Amino acid sequence: MSSAFEVRGGNRLKGEIIPQGAKNEALQIISAVMLTSEKVTIHNIPDIVDVNLLIELLGDAGVKVNRISRDKCEFQADDIDLAYLQGADFKKKSGRLRGSVMIAGPLLARFGKALIPKPGGDKIGRRRLDTHIIGFEKLGARFNYESDDNYFRLEAPGGLKGTYMLLDEPSVTGTANIVMAAVLAQGITTIYNAACEPYLQQLCKMLNSMGARITGVGSNLLTIEGVTSLGGCQHTMLPDMIEIGSFIGLAAMTQSELTIKNAGVESLGIIPEKFRSLGIQLEIRGNDIYIPSQESYEIQTFLDGSILTIADHPWPGFTPDLLSIVLVVATQAKGSVMIHQKMFESRLFFVDKLIDMGAQIVLCDPHRAVVIGLGRQHPLRGITMSSPDIRAGVSLLIAALSAEGKSTIQNIDQIDRGYQYIDERLRNLGADIKRV
Template sequence: MAVFKIEGGHHLSGEVIPQGAKNEALQILCAVLLTDQEVIIHNIPDIRDVNKLIVILKNLGVRIEKLAKGSYSFHSDNLNLAYLEGEQFKQEGSGLRGSIMIVGPLLGRFGKGYIPRPGGDKIGRRRLDTHFEGFIKLGADFRYNKEERFYGVEAPNGLSGTSMLLEEASVTGTANIIMAAVLAKGKTTIYNAACEPYIQQLCKMLIAMGAKIQGVGSNLITIEGVTSLNGCTHRILPDMIEIGSWIGLAAMTQSEITIKNVSWENLGLIPTTFRKLGITLEKRGDDIYVPPHTNGYEVQSFIDGSIMNISDAPWPGFTPDLLSIVLVVATQARGSVLIHQKMFESRLFFVDKLIDMGAKIILCDPHRATIIGHDFKSTLKATTMTSPDIRAGISLLIAALSAKGTSTIHNIEQIDRGYENIDERLRALGAKITRIE
């Protein structure tokens, strides 16, 4: 396994172009299975999770051609569905949680879909019930092989539109159900649907392919099923989580960074939340300019003077994927903040490494942590640590870049799952970081 060696304490400067959105890419790539015609996708990020899914699609029989950096052509006209029940797929699919989203399009188009119990981040229990309950309501039969940890859904007579209320506004669950419903017979309504920009992008792509979808951007999606879909060309949004990571890194290292072409209209509460920590962000066209915070940044308080509380929520609330970044940035703020991670019970356990580095953090319970900022009066100390998941990994990397001394981060494959060539891009800004295989 590779490790990062990071010499911290350096101020960075320059411009960065955010990669394509990981969470959108996983949905969009699965949607190519809905048609036998050519689908061209631009701005695909070159990261481990996305590349794993591309391999799964290729092994499933999708003809894939790389057109340019980040641009691919997909033809799903001669699929090998037997691959789904073989040992190779059980190995490959179980290592990628996003592989669950191939089930919806395969079920809608071919009347059957299979998936091994998927892996992914170890951030707590992440139920798949929303996916399969939606498929069952559309008329599919469900089976689960407990010994082999293998799920299957079948609808030999096709799917039928229905009305459903989702128990939770699951992003991947909503995407999966939408992809199944666009080829179902009749009308489907999905209430309490996730409405993240990535879901909106998926719907826009499906509409371009000939799907009939209304309510895009709301939590009530209405779908009128069609018999087939056409090909299309689609461009993936910039990754809002990576954009937030660059903002946090700039503030924490007191660096001057411009983040290019961020698609401001799709950032939601991200700029507002960082401003609550006292971080200055300037909108320059479609770019974000973060000036060097040489005098630090001060956490705001609520109107009644109580401690600032930052928590996650489904869109349009603040994304849970950036709470780890906000937490580490708060360690050098002026003031205190309570971080409340509502959605995953294990995502805050990485803070013990920050405490080892000298951060003042009180872990109240698995969901809440109070951070008392140093105001740069004392720096974090370098240490050796291991990346437990994608977002904690990038947070530890930001901490190491601000710390005094040389830190080592193990298990950086976790970071590579979500961030494209992160060490090369950091070196271009002046960071002292080395990848050791």
């Protein structure tokens, strides 16, 4: 029986909160330790289910793992068990974890073979692997799909060769996987329409510190000059921008005064501006974000007076992971906004729960919802609900914290996959939340 959160809403929160290390960066960075036989030390690791599963998987595969503390770990991949990485236990374990796809690039580059599970993870629509597989093929790998156990088997017996490629979509995990494969390929690889998210910039910086030769970092055109081997390094992960956005939204919804410490503000891109466009006041103080307690906030319109639209877009556009948060926060604003979720076709399906709580939302189609802000005239009501994916789960949690009465959120394993000790950290700010 999975646990649930029981939340009594209506409390104003107060205090400081430190964001965890970035989940989406962690899955790439930890996979990259497979590229070298030397020791790699990683700092600011988030203590969450998806990341811990990946670390456990690497340990099973023969990587020496020394977890000095929950957020600091040493890895040394000098004695990898390749047989394990082709076997039944690996298939079973890696199939539970979408992030396990990220070790394919390093394994192909270093050992010439890898298995990739067909992706699992969220109920937010298809997660295609085409970008990964086509990229590996262009570098000279062969693949076949083993339908009986849902696996792609990749092999590069002659080693990988650098090449030019234009990605069909700027997939973050796809770009990361191809970059990790290309750093040890022979010759020069050029990747156009590459993702340029901060997480990917971090991966490239880490690889360069290990001896890789990657230029164009931060742009959508990456050039990678292959090297024969990589060395060890130390790497510190960025704070999680999705968590930071979640806390900004939480402060506004609950009329709380919060300070988000060590927020890595240089890497937040357009995120603060998008929350300001909902009328939320926030001040950047050095590397912290201060959100004052606000009685109300009003959604801006476009300059010609037309209704505001907030849509997701590859970096440096607005991340799709925060659209669920923005949607929830808009329910208590003054004014209306159209939320347009382009990338995933089922990510807005949690709005029925918000409508049950009393929010005014028109779901136009699987990709678009119009939120009519109630300006706090009618607080949301607490209900019992279930969390379909990580980001919707936290959005519903924010809604529950601002609602009148008691809410129960089931299936919170989805929330634990992406947010560490979230109930404990919220209680420290004065939230009435317990795990039951």
